[in-house]
Amino acid sequence: MSRCSVHEAVSFPQTRTCPLRPPHGYAELTAQGPLHRVEFVDGRTGWVVTRHEEARALLSDPRLSSDRADPGFPKISPRALVVRGQPPSFIGMDPPEHGRHRRMAISEFTVRRINALRPRIEEIAEQAAGRLRAAGPPADVVAHYALPIPSLVICEVLGVPYSDHEFFEDTSRRIARAGSDEETAASVRELAQYLDSLVEAATKRPGPGLIGKMVREELARGEITRESLVSTAMLLLAAGHETTANMIGLGIATLLEHPDQLAEFRADPDVVPGAVEEMLRYASVADTTGLRVATEDIEIAGRLIRAGEGVAIPNGPANFDPAVFPDPDTFDIHRGSRRHNAFGYGVHQCLGQNLARLELRVALPLLFERFPTLRFATPAAGFEPRRPDVNQGLDTLTVTW
Numbered sequence: 001m002s003r004c005s006v007h008e009a010v011s012f013p014q015t016r017t018c019p020l021r022p023p024h025g026y027a028e029l030t031a032q033g034p035l036h037r038v039e040f041v042d043g044r045t046g047w048v049v050t051r052h053e054e055a056r057a058l059l060s061d062p063r064l065s066s067d068r069a070d071p072g073f074p075k076i077s078p079r080a081l082v083v084r085g086q087p088p089s090f091i092g093m094d095p096p097e098h099g100r101h102r103r104m105a106i107s108e109f110t111v112r113r114i115n116a117l118r119p120r121i122e123e124i125a126e127q128a129a130g131r132l133r134a135a136g137p138p139a140d141v142v143a144h145y146a147l148p149i150p151s152l153v154i155c156e157v158l159g160v161p162y163s164d165h166e167f168f169e170d171t172s173r174r175i176a177r178a179g180s181d182e183e184t185a186a187s188v189r190e191l192a193q194y195l196d197s198l199v200e201a202a203t204k205r206p207g208p209g210l211i212g213k214m215v216r217e218e219l220a221r222g223e224i225t226r227e228s229l230v231s232t233a234m235l236l237l238a239a240g241h242e243t244t245a246n247m248i249g250l251g252i253a254t255l256l257e258h259p260d261q262l263a264e265f266r267a268d269p270d271v272v273p274g275a276v277e278e279m280l281r282y283a284s285v286a287d288t289t290g291l292r293v294a295t296e297d298i299e300i301a302g303r304l305i306r307a308g309e310g311v312a313i314p315n316g317p318a319n320f321d322p323a324v325f326p327d328p329d330t331f332d333i334h335r336g337s338r339r340h341n342a343f344g345y346g347v348h349q350c351l352g353q354n355l356a357r358l359e360l361r362v363a364l365p366l367l368f369e370r371f372p373t374l375r376f377a378t379p380a381a382g383f384e385p386r387r388p389d390v391n392q393g394l395d396t397l398t399v400t401w
């Protein structure tokens with residue numbers, strides 16, 4: 001018997017075996033306990049949290065910081081956490097500075113504001129369905145439907161020209177999947193320069209959307225620096241298109257894998273909101289967000305997290321915790337629980353969740369209505385999982401009808 005197995009660091013993040021759901025390996029950890037020792041890619045040891053109760057307690061604990069410049073911040077990826085010359089966006093800030101910056105953007109993401117976007121999102125989805133039809137069958141539903149919808153919507157919310165979408169989609173992808181500090185820095189600078197040119201234009205001529213509004217208000221009043229405004233715009237642009245596109249793609253694939261539930265989803269609009277919550281739980285696309293560093297010692301579940309240690313609070317294991325989601329491996333659109341952590345929890349809970357939910361509630365039913373015979377063009381078993389440290393999703397999904 002191994003003498004060190006009890007204290008051995010567990011492997012995190014783990015690669016998905018099926019891109020549609022978090023790795024099965026997490027279930028074993030959740031069964032063993034809520035906190036586990038882990039070794040991050042820089043060799044530092046820290047913790048990974050695998051149960052829902054402790055995940056929520058820690059995500060709302062002010063003794064955990066989101067400061068990526070702290071040497072103890074968990075490094076789970078070969079890409080850089082900070083880029084010299086580019087200030088952090090508010091996802092990397094702690095209160096009270098975090099709240100001050102988040103409030104500058106919040107007006108565009110309230111339930112009322114987002115609900116007012118519904119007719120426009122329906123129009124955008126309808127046009128995307130037309131382009132998908134023109135491209136096939138068969139056609140890639142990610143390139144022609146899942147990606148263009150959130151990408152065009154976030155462009156309109158921010159005031160970014162959609163004609164530049166290939167550039168910012170590609171740069172955001174390169175930032176997320178960078179393999180070294182240098183690669184991250186080069187792509188971050190490219191995107192920052194582009195967004196700075198939009199800020200520059202808005203200072204000369206009032207521009208539309210949130211960027212124009214922040215230029216006229218917070219920048220003009222000296223409440224934010226131009227570099228910080230660019231960081232906020234970068235966060236919103238990247239977070240605003242990629243995760244939702246991933247979710248639309250995985251949502252389509254998951255429904256196609258469950259034909260009985262797809263039939264109900266199609267037939268009954270009242271099922272749609274609950275089904276979307278279940279898709280968010282099941283896919284847990286932003287599984288490796290929720291990274292923090294302890295600023296003080298924290299005792300929890302009989303373990304001691306020491307000040308300076310990194311803590312990973314992924315949402316996948318919490319979303320599959322059987323104490324909260326009985327029979328978690330079963331995809332069930334009637335589960336009737338919104339207690340998942342797919343949008344995070346605590347002060348950093350997703351700012352765009354109302355928008356993401358609305359896009360999913362519009363895009364998925366519309367697609368299956370316009371394409372009643374939609375099906376996989378290639379066997380589902382052929383899906384390639386992504387690197388474990390990035391947001392999960394399908395890069396392509398070929399469908400036919």
Ligand code: HEM
Binds near residue numbers: 091237239341
């Ligand atoms: C299905 C789609 C989405 C998922 C699964 C998702 C997931 C998440 C998660 C898990 C967090 C918390 C990160 C943490 O605690 O470290 C987060 C934060 C954030 N998300 Fe989303 N997100 C989605 C869509 C969006 C959209 C459409 C926007 C629009 C701009 C957006 C903007 C943000 C921002 C700004 C934050 C940082 C909030 C803060 O630090 O206060 N997200 N998201």
